[in-house]
Amino acid sequence: xxxxxxxxxxxxxxxxxxxxxxxxxxxxxxxxxxxxxxxxxxxxxxxxxxxxxxxxxxxxxxxxxxxxxxxxxxxxxxxxxxxxxxxxxxxxxxxxxxxxxxxxxxxxxxxxxxxxxxxxxxxxxxxxxxxxxxxxxxxxxxxxxxxxxxxxxxxxxxxxxxxxxxxxxxxxxxxxxxxxxxxxxxxxxxxxxxxxxxxxxxxxxxxxxxxxxxxxxxxxxxxxxxxxxxxxxxxxxxxxxxxxxxxxxxxxxxxxxxxxxxxxxxxxxxxxxxxxxxxxxxxxxxxxxxxxxxxxxxxxxxxxxxxxxxxxxxxxxxxxxxxxxxxxxxxxxxxxxxxxxxxxxxxxxxxxxxxxxxxxxxxxxxxxxxxxxxxxxxxxxxxxxxxxxxxxxxxxxxxxxxxxxxxxxxxxxxxxxxxxxxxxxxxxxxxxxxxxxxxxxxxxxxxxxxxxxxxx
Amino acid sequence: xxxxxxxxxxxxxxxxxxxxxxxxxxxxxxxxxxxxxxxxxxxxxxxxxxxxxxxxxxxxxxxxxxxxxxxxxxxxxxxxxxxxxxxxxxxxxxxxxxxxxxxxxxxxxxxxxxxxxxxxxxxxxxxxxxxxxxxxxxxxxxxxxxxxxxxxxxxxxxxxxxxxxxxxxxxxxxxxxxxxxxxxxxxxxxxxxxxxxxxxxxxxxxxxxxxxxxxxxxxxxxxxxxxxxxxxxxxxxxxxxxxxxxxxxx
Numbered sequence: 001x002x003x004x005x006x007x008x009x010x011x012x013x014x015x016x017x018x019x020x021x022x023x024x025x026x027x028x029x030x031x032x033x034x035x036x037x038x039x040x041x042x043x044x045x046x047x048x049x050x051x052x053x054x055x056x057x058x059x060x061x062x063x064x065x066x067x068x069x070x071x072x073x074x075x076x077x078x079x080x081x082x083x084x085x086x087x088x089x090x091x092x093x094x095x096x097x098x099x100x101x102x103x104x105x106x107x108x109x110x111x112x113x114x115x116x117x118x119x120x121x122x123x124x125x126x127x128x129x130x131x132x133x134x135x136x137x138x139x140x141x142x143x144x145x146x147x148x149x150x151x152x153x154x155x156x157x158x159x160x161x162x163x164x165x166x167x168x169x170x171x172x173x174x175x176x177x178x179x180x181x182x183x184x185x186x187x188x189x190x191x192x193x194x195x196x197x198x199x200x201x202x203x204x205x206x207x208x209x210x211x212x213x214x215x216x217x218x219x220x221x222x223x224x225x226x227x228x229x230x231x232x233x234x235x236x237x238x239x240x241x242x243x244x245x246x247x248x249x250x251x252x253x254x255x256x257x258x259x260x261x262x263x264x265x266x267x268x269x270x271x272x273x274x275x276x277x278x279x280x281x282x283x284x285x286x287x288x289x290x291x292x293x294x295x296x297x298x299x300x301x302x303x304x305x306x307x308x309x310x311x312x313x314x315x316x317x318x319x320x321x322x323x324x325x326x327x328x329x330x331x332x333x334x335x336x337x338x339x340x341x342x343x344x345x346x347x348x349x350x351x352x353x354x355x356x357x358x359x360x361x362x363x364x365x366x367x368x369x370x371x372x373x374x375x376x377x378x379x380x381x382x383x384x385x386x387x388x389x390x391x392x393x394x395x396x397x398x399x400x401x402x403x404x405x406x407x408x409x410x411x412x413x414x415x416x417x418x419x420x421x422x423x424x425x426x427x428x429x430x431x432x433x434x435x436x437x438x439x440x441x442x443x444x445x446x447x448x449x450x451x452x453x454x455x456x
Numbered sequence: 457x458x459x460x461x462x463x464x465x466x467x468x469x470x471x472x473x474x475x476x477x478x479x480x481x482x483x484x485x486x487x488x489x490x491x492x493x494x495x496x497x498x499x500x501x502x503x504x505x506x507x508x509x510x511x512x513x514x515x516x517x518x519x520x521x522x523x524x525x526x527x528x529x530x531x532x533x534x535x536x537x538x539x540x541x542x543x544x545x546x547x548x549x550x551x552x553x554x555x556x557x558x559x560x561x562x563x564x565x566x567x568x569x570x571x572x573x574x575x576x577x578x579x580x581x582x583x584x585x586x587x588x589x590x591x592x593x594x595x596x597x598x599x600x601x602x603x604x605x606x607x608x609x610x611x612x613x614x615x616x617x618x619x620x621x622x623x624x625x626x627x628x629x630x631x632x633x634x635x636x637x638x639x640x641x642x643x644x645x646x647x648x649x650x651x652x653x654x655x656x657x658x659x660x661x662x663x664x665x666x667x668x669x670x671x672x673x674x675x676x677x678x679x680x681x682x683x684x685x686x687x688x689x690x691x692x693x694x695x696x697x698x699x700x701x702x703x704x705x706x
Binding site: 113134142143144204205210212283341352358359360361362363364383386387389391393394395404 | 467468470472473475476479480483509517518520523585586587605607620626650651655656686687690691693694695698702
């Protein structure tokens with residue numbers, strides 16, 4: 001085993017270097033695919049060599065950001081094996097295990113569907129689960145199906161594994177029921193509650209009896225402080241809570257994290273309540289791995305943004321602000337950060353490759369309406385630009401304020417032409433549209449390719 | 457003219473962007489100077505058969521569908537009465553299944569349905585997922601294409617002689633074998649296609665509106681005045697291209 005592992009690992013490393021030289025975009029999963037194909041069991045063996053073990057992060061929304069935040073917090077005291085590029089299937093994790101030499105701690109974001117296999121192979125010390133929203137039903141299947149797979153995966157974990165769960169998501173919170181080691185996190189600041197559950201809210205019926213939950217506060221989608229009026233099933237008490245939350249538009253947020261070990265004030269250079277959730281999840285995960293509250297504060301405050309999720313890219317006196325959207329719940333939260341200062345020009349880009357979801361019906365579940373009243377001009381782009389245009393027109397955007405430009409490059413330039421000097425151009429792309437947009441900006445020398453990103 | 461739409465279980469059955477279909481009906485009615493009023497019908501709410509000109513039932517995830525199914529069966533008589541009086545009906549995905557005779561699970565269990573559409577649905581081992589292109593002929597001599605997306609594990613088997621919504625050009629359709637998709641009885645349409653269905657298929661939206669207006673006014677359905685629909689045509693073109701490229705060829 002040892003000899004085979006050595007040869008295959010060397011071969012896989014060689015493939016990774018070759019793939020980068022060949023310019024095929026980072027070579028992030030190619031060596032892992034090779035190793036995964038040659039000998040899947042080697043993943044178990046490589047993971048078992050990590051002296052501090054592994055932690056896994058999964059969720060519909062926020063897993064890349066949460067994992068990157070945790071990497072900031074934990075990276076100061078341990079050498080990490082971390083799938084930074086977001087390659088979150090077993091092959092991507094295998095690649096990271098191959099290339100991260102002398103790593104001490106494994107920190108992996110895991111695709112929702114890959115969590116069962118990753119749990120078995122990596123035998124994680126901590127598993128952090130943040131939320132389940134409807135997402136790419138053509139690819140993942142229905143929410144309940146994913147929840148069922150997670151339930152099975154967790155049932156197979158040993159008692160020593162700590163489960164970190166979002167108490168504000170009824171389905172996710174229930175996964176920690178009966179676990180001896182569990183940490184439950186959530187938000188606790190009713191000033192930021194939505195006046196009503198959003199259209200796309202998913203798990204809004206009691207998981208025990210089916211009665212609609214009553215919410216003392218609904219924060220993001222169906223996440224919040226819920227209680228069933230019929231059987232009294234309710235949000236469990238929070239071990240780690242974000243309180244005194246202040247949101248500063250598209251720029252930043254401040255909040256306090258209350259944990260068993262004490263409290264700490266955080267200034268986060270990221271917008272939106274959803275990033276407060278991500279930060280609270282990352283803090284809880286890090287605390288479960290033994291980090292101190294001061295590590296948490298320093299790490300979170302040094303954090304800027306994960307790949308492609310939120311980027312400000314200056315170009316000729318204007319700034320392109322890129323915010324990834326990929327499903328109704330995530331898009332709603334991104335739009336919410338725009339509500340306080342609706343930008344004069346928006347570029348929205350919808351692709352329908354496998355990574356975006358081939359079924360584009362989800363755009364109709366996004367609450368665009370608050371933005372449509374105030375936005376001056378919207379340029380819709382991407383392969384399904386017309387579909388997005390229809391969504392906005394039937395949602396109430398006047399014809400005269402809509403432009404349809406399927407080419408991303410021309411849409412970007414048109415957007416830049418429309419905004420005044422010193423102004424932000426806000427661009428909301430789906431995943432593969434974001435990759436193309438980054439290629440365009442990279443070709444213009446404005447952003448670095450992602451595989452050259454810094455490591456903490 | 458005032459058109460009243462009864463939207464069944466909007467809180468439960470809304471998974472494939474059903475509100476897009478409602479938004480399309482609303483705007484296209486308004487552009488012809490009609491007023492569309494949408495009333496939600498929830499669990500336990502009575503359905504007065506003469507109160508609506510169009511009934512809409514959307515799709516849900518399995519859990520939500522199971523939560524509303526018994527209540528929908530309670531409403532069977534009213535739905536049959538509404539249909540008999542000429543009320544237009546659009547049922548999508550889960551709603552399409554629930555309005556048939558019933559759903560047979562993999563474990564042999566049977567969940568009875570409303571029995572309006574002459575079909576029964578049987579759970580399959582795999583899901584049929586992808587872009588679909590249909591050819592429909594709802595009025596003799598008027599052929600139209602319909603582009604949508606399907607995602608269902610149920611195989612819906614039409615009774616002999618039942619009229620499908622259309623012939624499958626690309627995609628799976630009702631059961632992946634018959635070459636047909638959906639079901640039509642008079643002014644009632646059931647289909648697996650979402651995406652949502654109506655924005656890129658405006659001819660079907662107008663056909664449904666014409667049925668509903670006829671019911672409201674007491675006359676025969678008359679074609680509505682055409683709209684430019686340029687972006688609609690472009691969205692259809694791209695979606696139909698997806699079905700030709702990625703959908704299963706019949």
